[in-house]
Amino acid sequence: MSFEQLLDNLNPQIVGSLKRAIELGKWPNGVTLTEQQRNLCAEAVANWEHRNLPAEAQVGYVPPKKTPCADKGDEEQQLNWV
16 A cells, blocks of 8 residues: 555544554554654654645644744844854
């Protein structure tokens, strides 16, 4: 099965289970995820979300600021190079 076929077979419930496994570091049966398994799960989740969800609903989404490098109400700050 290719990676594309795998993504085609995923659904929100499976993606939720993969996210949970990544968070806990183990499968539902208690077996620890290897680093490779964790990376593959994260890649599958990210790709599935990119295909099926709007950007705002994807893991890791950070909304853009209206003013770059400044928070609301902050005064402009000078950048000093050391």
